[in-house]
Amino acid sequence: MIPFYKLERYEGNEALFELVMMSIVASMVGEPLHIHAEGLRGTGKTTIMRAAKGILPNIIRIKGCVYNCDPAAPHCPHHRNMSKDEIASLGTEEIPMPFLEISHSAKVGTVAGSVDLARLTDASRPEAQLLPGLIPQAHRGIIFIDEINRLADTSPEITDILLDVMGNKPGHIQIEEAGLPVVDITVSVSVWAASNPDEDPGPVEEIRRQLSDRFDMVCYMGRPNSVDILAQMLKENSHQWKARAQKMDASVDEDKNEAYRKDIIKWAGLYEKTDMPDFLRNYIARIYIKHNLESIRAIEAMQSGAILHSILKGRDKVAINDVTHMIPLVLKHRVDSDTMVRMINDVDSKGVKDGILSFKNKRKKDNEGDPDYFPHSATPLKDIRRSDLVNTEKSLTPNEG
Numbered sequence: 001m002i003p004f005y006k007l008e009r010y011e012g013n014e015a016l017f018e019l020v021m022m023s024i025v026a027s028m029v030g031e032p033l034h035i036h037a038e039g040l041r042g043t044g045k046t047t048i049m050r051a052a053k054g055i056l057p058n059i060i061r062i063k064g065c066v067y068n069c070d071p072a073a074p075h076c077p078h079h080r081n082m083s084k085d086e087i088a089s090l091g092t093e094e095i096p097m098p099f100l101e102i103s104h105s106a107k108v109g110t111v112a113g114s115v116d117l118a119r120l121t122d123a124s125r126p127e128a129q130l131l132p133g134l135i136p137q138a139h140r141g142i143i144f145i146d147e148i149n150r151l152a153d154t155s156p157e158i159t160d161i162l163l164d165v166m167g168n169k170p171g172h173i174q175i176e177e178a179g180l181p182v183v184d185i186t187v188s189v190s191v192w193a194a195s196n197p198d199e200d201p202g203p204v205e206e207i208r209r210q211l212s213d214r215f216d217m218v219c220y221m222g223r224p225n226s227v228d229i230l231a232q233m234l235k236e237n238s239h240q241w242k243a244r245a246q247k248m249d250a251s252v253d254e255d256k257n258e259a260y261r262k263d264i265i266k267w268a269g270l271y272e273k274t275d276m277p278d279f280l281r282n283y284i285a286r287i288y289i290k291h292n293l294e295s296i297r298a299i300e301a302m303q304s305g306a307i308l309h310s311i312l313k314g315r316d317k318v319a320i321n322d323v324t325h326m327i328p329l330v331l332k333h334r335v336d337s338d339t340m341v342r343m344i345n346d347v348d349s350k351g352v353k354d355g356i357l358s359f360k361n362k363r364k365k366d367n368e369g370d371p372d373y374f375p376h377s378a379t380p381l382k383d384i385r386r387s388d389l390v391n392t393e394k395s396l397t398p399n400e401g
């Protein structure tokens with residue numbers, strides 16, 4: 001696998017790099033941030049997500065706890081009822097933030113948990129105990145699901161589990177096994193997913209709308225439209241390049257990964273302290289009302305996303321353009337394309353600076369009636385059809401399918 005720092009960045013995939021970083025930073029402070037990369041095959045969405053495994057910082061857990069209990073807040077069935085002294089006597093250890101992958105053919109037992117057969121058949125001390133599945137083992141880290149649309153289509157049970165895990169922050173998971181009491185545990189896991197909405201069975205929002213809404217942000221990796229990028233993609237997919245990449249793999253520069261880890265830890269510290277100014281919170285609330293949004297999750301994601309974006313960009317304050325930057329990422333999967341175009345149009349129709357100025361002016365002229373923070377000056381974006389906005393695989397390869 002190509003190390004994270006060697007991955008090619010360009011306009012079309014920059015947003016995904018950002019989202020991946022935001023989600024790691026949020027996970028670091030115990031706040032899951034669920035992200036979904038949609039797009040064509042070959043745009044590198046799974047490569048970017050999987051490569052992020054190499055830059056994850058360490059977490060500290062109770063020594064040997066497969067549920068990754070935080071020594072300061074133990075949650076697993078073994079440790080949650082122990083006293084502080086008992087926990088302290090167990091000791092701690094550092095492990096890399098977990099990054100586990102669920103395949104679309106996974107079974108419920110693998111994902112949630114099952115009876116530990118080794119313990120059950122231990123002749124000297126038979127014991128019925130649960131073996132936590134992938135999700136509880138990924139507590140305080142990341143679960144990655146490629147082709148989530150296929151999973152949603154073929155595994156409604158696992159989709160239900162994901163809905164629970166992603167329903168609240170933190171979420172929860174129930175491990176059920178015949179003959180054993182049901183165990184309900186808290187899980188704080190960021191779910192990362194990838195899918196190609198143009199391939200069977202279609203976009204997640206059309207298969208399980210609820211699941212789609214659980215993702216805080218969706219990044220659409222559009223069709224690359226520059227010759228340079230396409231040439232680079234061809235190069236990366238050629239055999240020669242693959243052979244070279246394998247050789248490069250042997251010489252991973254750990255210092256570069258370490259630099260990312262340091263940034264993540266620094267940003268996590270800042271994220272814990274940074275809040276959004278009230279006027280921006282009002283601005284987000286206005287977007288919600290003006291555009292008739294249905295999902296409170298959407299504006300919550302807009303708030304955390306804007307704060308994280310300002311931190312990643314090294315700003316000491318959250319600005320209005322941090323909020324507007326998040327709009328397409330937070331709403332792509334939640335509103336129809338017309339609403340989306342209208343909103344981007346509204347925001348883009350005046351520069352960010354003007355946006356703030358007009359906002360200030362509006363505040364001064366409060367008695368003016370309905371203050372419209374989204375001035376309607378026409379821009380060509382409004383006239384763009386969805387088919388041009390969202391490039392599909394079909395439009396790239398019109399002769400197929």
Ligand SMILES: [Zn+2]
Nearest residue numbers: 065069076079
């Ligand atoms: Zn534990």
